[in-house]
Amino acid sequence: MAGLSFLGLVVAYSAIVGDRLVALVTSIGCLGLLVTAVALLGRWAALLPWGFVGVGAGFAVFLSLRPGAVDERAPLVAAAFFVAAELSFWSIDRRTWRSDRQVVVRRLALLFSAGLATAIVGGLLLLIASGRGVGIGYEAAGVAAAVLTLAVIAVLARRSRGFRRDELA
Numbered sequence: 001m002a003g004l005s006f007l008g009l010v011v012a013y014s015a016i017v018g019d020r021l022v023a024l025v026t027s028i029g030c031l032g033l034l035v036t037a038v039a040l041l042g043r044w045a046a047l048l049p050w051g052f053v054g055v056g057a058g059f060a061v062f063l064s065l066r067p068g069a070v071d072e073r074a075p076l077v078a079a080a081f082f083v084a085a086e087l088s089f090w091s092i093d094r095r096t097w098r099s100d101r102q103v104v105v106r107r108l109a110l111l112f113s114a115g116l117a118t119a120i121v122g123g124l125l126l127l128i129a130s131g132r133g134v135g136i137g138y139e140a141a142g143v144a145a146a147v148l149t150l151a152v153i154a155v156l157a158r159r160s161r162g163f164r165r166d167e168l169a
Contacts, residue, residue: 003088004040006080007033007055014062021065029058036088052085065120075122080114083115117148 011029018025032054039047059081063071071077090107 001040001091003035003086003091004085004086006031006084007036009053009080010055010059010077010084012058017071017073018062018065025058025062025065026042027058028061029055032056032058040088040091045089045092048088048092052081052088056081070126071162072126073121075126079115079119080123085112086111086114121133121147 011026011033014029015026017024032051034051035054036048036051039051056155059077063074090111
């Protein structure tokens with residue numbers, strides 16, 4: 001249900017910050033939350049993405065109604081959405097492996113690290129797309145963030161491969 005809570009934050013952000021057609025934005029997002037809740041309760045992996053589509057559609061309508069520039073908090077919303085999706089799929093996972101505390105803590109740490117990487121990369125993409133003149137410091141930070149993100153992905157892929165071998169044995 002933690003995944004549902006993160007999706008609820010996305011819907012709540014759209015409703016609180018929005019100033020036009022708030023009822024429509026909130027209704028679309030809440031419909032997505034409802035579909036997600038039904039999918040989680042029924043453990044229906046095929047229905048779960050449709051709930052994400054509803055929440056994402058509510059946020060997209062919110063963004064389209066905003067006057068002016070891009071929402072600066074969109075990378076944080078993307079990170080919350082990413083973590084929510086992962087937690088939701090994790091909660092309906094039908095694996096038979098034992099939930100050892102150390103494994104759960106490691107999975108959560110990796111998940112929140114990936115969420116942080118999502119926010120960082122999203123923020124850098126917004127900065128690049130904004131067309132503002134950025135200094136060498138921002139460019140160096142962008143390169144460092146990209147390298148760090150690729151390193152995290154490589155470590156996750158390597159560990160995933162090793163984990164699946166142990167699982168199959």
